[in-house]
Amino acid sequence: MKEGVMTRFRNWIPMPGSVGIFTGTIMFISLVLAGLIIPNFGPFKANDFVGEPFASMSAKHPFGLDQLGRDVMTRTFAGVPIDLGVAFLGVSIPFIIGTIVGIFLGLAKNRYFINLVGSIIDGVNAFPLLVLAIAMISFFGTGLQSVIIILSITNWARYARIARTRAIVVSQQNYIEAAKTLGYPRWRTIRKHIVPNVSSETIAYALSDFILVIMVVSGLSFLGLAATPPLAEWGSMIAEGRSYLSQAWWITIFPGAALCWAAVSLSFIVEGLSRRDGGM
């Protein structure tokens, strides 16, 4: 009897990691939907002064009001497109550059060229991402555009390293030999076989990198180096609320919770995918 229940329970779970992927996806989609609906169709605007400063949470303002009397809930959800949008660009541009460079390097024949670019990649990767980004801010100036530029300049090297290793493995596979024997042009082999197989690996990294980049973007804004105050960005909202932590904790905690929600949802998806890949 007990065994029967257990078997049914096992059958009910289709694959390992599904729960994580499902939960993470639902969490992420609900956050994105809230970020699209509440600031645009909600009762308040993100930068409007709608009441008394430091007003606590109420039915009208579920997340309370901030130090200037702006609605914290509207501002928190207005941060969704900003933070996730910047992070998305900060992941996808390095992803494209890094994958192309990595494939090129993995297929290159010239040893000097490989060693040169390879050691540049190692050199860029040697720096902690946040430190390099902070240092480059002093030369590029503050602002979200420079954050995207800086992430494109620095973050590609991590993708290039992964893509290169993968491209070397893929190019030694039998199906590449087969394509060569069949007389297909080299470009077709690269496009049809090498690019899809390499990018499946870099996409997997891109998901976990997304978490890291969200933290870098909000961290830089928290330090006052990326988004500037009137903009409803989570990091700078947290930094603004920090001075009023003792009297109005909601100014800090709600944007921070939204940031955690985004990162945790992605982390669940990554976790579920790694379980599906045959990990524990």
Add this chain to the structure above:
Amino acid sequence: MLNRKGFVNIIKSEFLSRVLGRLIRSIAVAFWVMVIAFTLMRLAPGDPALARLGPGAEPEAIELLQKQLRLDVNPLQQFWGYFVELLQGSLGDSLQTSTPVLSLIGQTLPVTIYLILLSTFFALLLSIPIGTAIAWSGRSPLVYGFRTITAMLLAIPNFFLALVGMLFFSVKHNWAPVFGYNTSFPENLRYLWLPVLVNTIIMTSVISRVVFSSIVETKREEFVETGIIRGVGKSRFFWFYILKPSLAPTVVLLSYMMGTMLGATVILETIFSLPGIGRELVTAVLVRDYPVVQGIVLVFGAITVFLSFMGDLVAYYLDRRVKI
């Protein structure tokens, strides 16, 4: 005929040549780290001197600053000057206070190292037993819970965790001072314990996952089966057959994480107003003090290269199958 001594010699020489090869690669990376630290300032759009002084500055002042930053000669000469100065053990002077950058780093680095070493120590103290116990028990609800909780913890940004900690321990209960620092030994712990706690939580969640997964991997190895068949004693089996080979990936990750931690402490030091190298970097960035930024970036890069070299070395010592 190979006797025992000859065999030992061969292993030793292979060990040495591997280590030497890794050292040469580290030096090559260190060279590129230096080049990148140098190039950073030249990547900027426009004239750095003009950006620092503002559009209303006098031409003489701009010219003086350009000379100070060595911008008046061609890039190759600039690099040569920078390189020679570096070999003489100088990183230039701060534009703001005109103190040597090296002494600025010497004052601030110990605080950061203190913070990182303390949190690494506690993180190891927690994560090795936790990871081992959960991998050893192998019970699926426990494993599932462990993986879910750590997946959540490692996604939480450290500054948010730090602010929540501050809300509870400084604002509500006054157990931790909000800011300030004292350099003498027992007193500084009063200021350091909360940042160390935040760092420890994040590091523990990452390291215990690696300990867990590498022990699970090790349990599948053939030599473990051999150990069981040979009837190796329980404690010897655990320490030499399971734990020692599992620690190699942990050490590699740890050396990599300590570099990342250097980046993360920048934010923690700013929140807790600790006079560490990270806060110095942020201050220098805000006032565009280029030599200080360049010097600190170089030090960060050098430390990371050194740490990853040491990490690979220790991992190779623990498990000779590791590729370095």
